[in-house]
Amino acid sequence: MQLETYISDLLYRYDCVTVPEFGAFLTQRKSATVHDSTNAFYPPKKVLSFNEQIQNNDGLLARYIADVEKIPFEVATQNIAMRVKSLKSYLTEGETLTFENIGDLKLNNEGKIQFTPSYHLNYLTDAFGLSQFVSPSVTREEYKKEVETIEKEVPTIAITQEKRKSKSYLKYAAVAILALGLSGFGVTKYYKNIENHNQIAQEEADAQLESQIQEATFVISNPLPAVTLNVNKQIGNYHVIAGAFRLEENSDKKVEQLRALGFKARKIGTNKYGLHQVAYGSYTSREDAFNALNSIRKESNKDAWLLIKKLD
Template sequence: MQLETYISDLLYRYECVTVPEFGSFLTQRISAKVHESTNAFYPPKKVLSFNEQIQTNDGLLAHYIADVEKIPFEVAVKKIRKRVKSLKSYLTEGETLTFNNIGDLSFNNEGKMLFTPSYHLNYLTDAFGLSQLVSPAISREVYKEEVQAIEKVIPITVTPEKRKSRPYLKYAAIALVALTLGGLVSSNYYINQIEAHNQLAQEDANTQMESKIQEATFVIDNPLPAVTLTVDKVEVPIGNYHIIAGAFRIEENCDKKLQQLIDQGFDARKIGANKYGLHQVVYSSHTDRLDALKTLRSIKRTHNKAAWLLVKDLN
């Protein structure tokens, strides 16, 4: 079984993919950045890491393998357990495990697991198609330095132009300014008179219109009947993460289990039959995956060790 292929598929959609009794591959999004020395632009991406402390089976990997290979969930769990046993034996012998497009795993001198991520794939779907870009640097100060150098060699001076005095031109300019000001004053007076006349006419028209409206009487002989609208209740999404309490061949047993969980204070409910015809009942459903995992661990520790997480859209 090519376990790394299934892990790689899930890393596109989830931030944590757990391999039971082995460890978890984690992703963290980082923003786009620019390398100052090489002028290279790097798109946003997901950075991979590995945590060998998270080994609890959340059902995500097993359910995905079961759906892809069309096998029961329990068979998928056994195949994962067998593959993990083989991987641990290779690590114990000092070999380095290479997961294609994910990274390399090995043991250090202290017996702890070391992970070297692979950079061949970008698991951030928002950055699909974006690649590294190198842009040449723009030197804006070069031209400024060249101009300053030229000014030092060839200084620029301004010499005022000498003209002969013509006094009659001065009087002609004064007369032109006086005529222009007079025309502007008379034009403004005429425009103001027209605007005042238009304003009075508009006010008179508005007064007549208001009196006509006040005198009018509206009578509706055949009013329309009242319309009654029925609005369906909108159900709030319950989430795609469901903590399974049990699956029963007989629906009556499923109902008994449901009532038992409700009496114990759980937000339990039935989610229908699965593809094997078993009626499923859940402790609770969640929209947040980390919240669902936290609740699952608490239930497995205090109530039911056989509880597991189902990731499915029931809407």
């Protein structure tokens, strides 16, 4: 039994996965960080740890194995117990147990299990698609003295030029006001006559148009046939995720690629980080979803994962 595979699947959704009579794998959310000296950006993630004191069987791991392998719960519990017995014997002999994408386990000098986590996989689904990157440092140049000189000179020059312009404008404005006063009476009377003429012409045109509309008859001799569209809407709360993309156009390309391969791919919205999520398909049954996930991981994408979410 590949026990680490089932543990890894559950760590995406749960903060504690207990292996009965062995210990518990715990996750704790860690916020995004920036290294002060290297300017490296690290996305948010789940930090893994192991607690040997938590060994009570909560049924989570056994139920999951029973669902995936289609076996009774009791049989799954027995298989886990046999695997734990084998793991303890390896540790006693001084061997190091390597759980893929989880970490290494070995006994220390005091006979306690020492856990070294693996950093190859981020179990925080909200950060899917984010990776580490290094940003170049920002250099700044100061021009303080030059800026202070410009700030002192510009207002003085602008005020002097504005005063000269305002004096010239006042002369021309006085002449213009006098001319407008003399001609204003005649212009007002002329435009009043034009306005009355336009009003009468507009009323006649509106009356003629209304009469033509009332007399018109509209006949459609060859109506278009009704069209029926059959739309297969995907439903279900179990979504097998192919990836999450910062740019929406990249998510559109991914959907086209997956559909060309025969998947019923679609976009299922954005997560809290604004990444556009693309799903291979959505399923109403947990069993169908896990079957599809296992098949996709084996054949095309080992990084595919399952999102359980009710879409609006």
